[in-house]
Structures are given as C-alpha cells and as structure tokens.
Amino acid sequence: MIAFICVLGFISGCLAAPCTHTNSAEHTEEQVIARVIALADHNNDGILSVTDLAAYFVINFDHNHNSEVDKNEFILQWHETFHDEKAFAEHVFTHFDTNADNVLNLSDLFALNIRLDTDGNGTVTNKELESYLQLIYNAC
Ligand SMILES: *[C@@H]1O[C@H](CO)[C@@H](O)[C@H](O)[C@H]1NC(C)=O
Numbered sequence: 216m217i218a219f220i221c222v223l224g225f226i227s228g229c230l231a232a233p234c235t236h237t238n239s240a241e242h243t244e245e246q247v248i249a250r251v252i253a254l255a256d257h258n259n260d261g262i263l264s265v266t267d268l269a270a271y272f273v274i275n276f277d278h279n280h281n282s283e284v285d286k287n288e289f290i291l292q293w294h295e296t297f298h299d300e301k302a303f304a305e306h307v308f309t310h311f312d313t314n315a316d317n318v319l320n321l322s323d324l325f326a327l328n329i330r331l332d333t334d335g336n337g338t339v340t341n342k343e344l345e346s347y348l349q350l351i352y353n354a355c
C-alpha cells in the first residue's frame with residue numbers, strides 16, 4: 216500500500232520513518248477522520264475551501280499568533296484535539312506541510328487544497344478529504 220501511494224505520488228514524505236496509530240482516547244481512525252472533517256468544514260457545506268482549512272488549521276493550531284503553524288504547534292494541537300499519539304500527529308504534519316519547511320502556512324494550504332482535489336474539478340469535497348486522510352492513516 217505504501218509503495219502504491221508513493222508511485223501515485225499522492226503523498227509526499229512516503230519515505231518517512233514508519234509510525235503507529237495509537238489513540239489515547241481509543242478513538243478509531245474512522246472516528247478521528249470524521250471529527251477532523253466536522254471541524255475543518257467550518258461552514259458545514261460539504262465543501263472544503265482554502266478558507267475552511269485556514270479557519271480551522273491556522274486559527275486553532277497557531278498558538279503564538281504568527282499566522283502560521285510550526286511543527287510543534289501542530290503536534291500538540293492534533294494530539295490534544297484528536298488524541299492521536301504525537302508521533303502520528305507528526306506524520307500527519309509531514310503530509311500537510313507541502314514544501315517540507317516545518318511550517319504550515321497559507322501557501323501549504325493552497326497546495327494541500329489542490330492535492331486534495333483528486334478529481335481535479337476545482338472543488339474539494341469532504342469525501343476527498345476523507346480519502347486523503349485515509350491514505351495518511353494507511354501510510355502510517
Ligand atoms: C509560507 O512559507 C513559505 C516558506 O517559508 C513562504 O515562502 C511563503 O511566502 C509563505 N506563505 C505565506 C502565505 O505566508
């Protein structure tokens with residue numbers, strides 16, 4: 216599966232060290248994914264715009280209010296909100312940080328939005344985010 220994902224190039228960082236998905240609240244990955252989507256789809260319209268992504272991931276994860284989310288901020292907030300272990304949160308970060316500079320900012324969210332739009336029709340649906348998160352969990 217991991218090799219398959221790498222070949223398709225959906226996921227950067229596919230050569231990163233393996234991690235395990237352990238959740239301190241014993242939430243399953245399906246439960247975590249559903250919660251990520253519910254929180255990220257800010258206006259609850261089934262569509263994920265860059266604004267939705269920024270409204271959730273930048274505003275809630277940026278603890279020092281510099282308009283970007285560094286790796287540690289991301290790991291702490293993902294762990295706190297979704298209860299996935301920190302190594303797993305870091306694994307998610309490596310996929311969201313599209314230019315691999317250890318900072319998640321609006322440029323990454325634009326690139327992520329394009330990556331999420333797997334049917335390329337210009338609109339990211341919740342279903343497309345769900346599939347992408349599933350790939351991230353499967354690549355762990
Ligand atoms: C995001 O960070 C990158 C690298 O530090 C930078 O080149 C880019 O201009 C930043 N984007 C925004 C929207 O601040």
Ligand SMILES: *[C@@H]1O[C@H](CO)[C@@H](O)[C@H](O)[C@H]1NC(C)=O
Nearest residue numbers: 334335336337338339340342
């Ligand atoms: C893209 O496809 C989704 C369904 O997969 C649809 O909801 C959305 O409206 C489409 N967007 C455009 C711009 O056609």
